[in-house]
Amino acid sequence: MNLEQITKQVCDLSRDAGLFIQEEAAKFTARDIQIKGRNNFVTYVDKESERHLVSELSKIIPGSGFITEEDTVEQSQREFTWIIDPLDGTTNYIHHLPIYSISIALMHKQRIIAGVVYEINNDECFYGWEGGGAFLNEKAIKVSETNKLDQAFLATGFPYYDYSHLDNYLALFKESLEKARGVRRMGSAAVDLAYVACGRFDGFFEYGLNPWDIAAGAFIIKQAGGQVVNFKNDTDFLFKKEIVSTNGHIHHEFMTLVRNCFG
Numbered sequence: 193m194n195l196e197q198i199t200k201q202v203c204d205l206s207r208d209a210g211l212f213i214q215e216e217a218a219k220f221t222a223r224d225i226q227i228k229g230r231n232n233f234v235t236y237v238d239k240e241s242e243r244h245l246v247s248e249l250s251k252i253i254p255g256s257g258f259i260t261e262e263d264t265v266e267q268s269q270r271e272f273t274w275i276i277d278p279l280d281g282t283t284n285y286i287h288h289l290p291i292y293s294i295s296i297a298l299m300h301k302q303r304i305i306a307g308v309v310y311e312i313n314n315d316e317c318f319y320g321w322e323g324g325g326a327f328l329n330e331k332a333i334k335v336s337e338t339n340k341l342d343q344a345f346l347a348t349g350f351p352y353y354d355y356s357h358l359d360n361y362l363a364l365f366k367e368s369l370e371k372a373r374g375v376r377r378m379g380s381a382a383v384d385l386a387y388v389a390c391g392r393f394d395g396f397f398e399y400g401l402n403p404w405d406i407a408a409g410a411f412i413i414k415q416a417g418g419q420v421v422n423f424k425n426d427t428d429f430l431f432k433k434e435i436v437s438t439n440g441h442i443h444h445e446f447m448t449l450v451r452n453c454f455g
Contacts, residue, residue: 195305195306195321195322195323195324196321196324198252198253198298198306198321199298199306199307199308199319199320199321199324200319201252202249202252202296202298202306202308202319203308203310203317203319205245205248205249205252205296206245206294206296206308206310206317207310207315207317208244208248209241209244209245209278209294209310210294210310210312210315212237212240212241212244213237213241213279213285213292213294213312214312214313216236216237216240217237217285217288235279235282235285235286237279237285238261238262238278238279238282239262239264239278241278241279241294242260242261242262242264242265242276242278243264243265245276245278245294245296246258246260246264246265246274246276249274249276249296253272253274253298255270255272256270256271256272256273256274257269257270257272257273257274258273258274258275258276259273259274259275259276259299259403259404260274260275260276260277260278260404261276261277261278261402261404262278269299271300271301272298272299272300273298273299274296274297274298274299275295275296275297275298275299275304275403275404275407275408276295276296276297276404277293277294277295277296277382277404277405278294279292279293279294280292280293280294280295280380280381280382280383280404280405281293281378281379281380281382281383283352283379284379284380289379290313291311291313291378291379291380291383292311292312292313292379292380292383293309293310293311293312293380293382293383293386294308294309294310294312294382295307295308295309295310295382295404295405295407295408295409296308296408297407297408297411299407304407304408304410304411304430305321305322305411306319306320306321306322306411307319307320307321307407307408307409307410307411307412307415308408309382309383309385309386309408309409309412311380311383311386315329316328316329316386317329318333318386318389318390318409318412319412320389320411320412320415320416321415322415324415325415325416326389326390326412326413326415326416328386328390333389333390333391333416334390334391334416334417335388335389335390335391335394335413335416335417335418335438335439335440336391336392336393336394336439336441337391337439337441338394338439338441338442339441339442340442340445341371341372341442341445341446341449342371342372342373343373343394344372344373344394344395344442344446345372345373345374345376345392345393345394346368346372346374346375346376346393346394346395346396346397346446347375347376347377347378347384347387347388347393347395347396348365348368348375348376348377348384348396348397348398349377349378349379349381349384349398349400349401350377351398351399351400352400353400354399354400354433357399357454360453360454360455361399361453363453364397364449364450364453364454367449367452367453368397368449371449376393381396381398381401381405381406381409381435382405382406382408382409383409384396384398384409385406385408385409385410385412385413385437386409386412388409388413388418388437388438388439389409389412389413389415389416389418390416391439394438394439394441394442395436395437395438395439395442395443395446396435396436396437396438397435397436397437397446397450398434398435399423399433399434399435400433400434401433401434401435402433403430403431406429406430406435407430409437410429410430410435410437413437417439417440418437418438418439418440419437419438419439419440419443420435420436420437421435421436421437421447422434422435422436423436423450423454425447425450425451436450
């Protein structure tokens with residue numbers, strides 16, 4: 193299996209889907225919004241993007257399984273499984289806020305072996321494959337060299353349905369504001385992770401996330417030299433609904449904050 197070739201095919205596919213998403217943005221109205229849950233929205237654009245991605249990815253690896261956000265295909269894990277978010281940042285999209293992306297990861301058994309995050313508005317495709325490094329539009333990328341938390345630029349996301357750990361999260365948010373150089377909330381976890389991979393952010397943390405939000409971006413960070421864990425500092429994070437990613441240099445210092453706030 194040529195992972196480099198497969199990854200580049202997925203990049204091309206993501207750009208095709210991104211073109212559809214952008215074309216539909218001009219036609220989109222409030223009537224096209226469906227509500228899945230509190231502050232959790234979906235549109236026909238998400239669903240059509242997912243159907244297209246599933247159809248084309250099935251051709252790249254016939255017989256593969258799928259874990260997808262919008263359930264347009266039967267959810268199944270097989271030897272090779274695609275993990276797909278067809279439009280990460282839907283809330284941004286429906287408000288015409290230009291930060292949203294497509295996220296696609298390939299999992300072999302229980303190990304991610306390739307990932308693509310395509311930020312549509314800036315035409316930036318972040319990608320990597322196992323053992324091949326990480327790239328942004330064909331240029332190699334690495335995590336930042338920042339080695340002190342007080343010099344770090346962080347990203348986070350706000351929970352939109354699970355408020356069970358909100359007090360702990362707000363405590364960590366407060367600590368991050370006080371001890372880091374700055375904290376931003378972009379609205380697409382996949383983009384946040386990609387930005388850690390290329391050094392724009394030094395770290396990212398959030399809870400309440402699903403595998404399709406983080407699988408590709410987390411993999412790209414590791415290929416770019418960074419670290420990704422859950423709030424217990426364990427590398428088993430994909431299905432745990434919590435994530436901390438850093439450039440590695442500030443990891444110990446930031447995880448001290450996480451432990452202090454989450455126990």
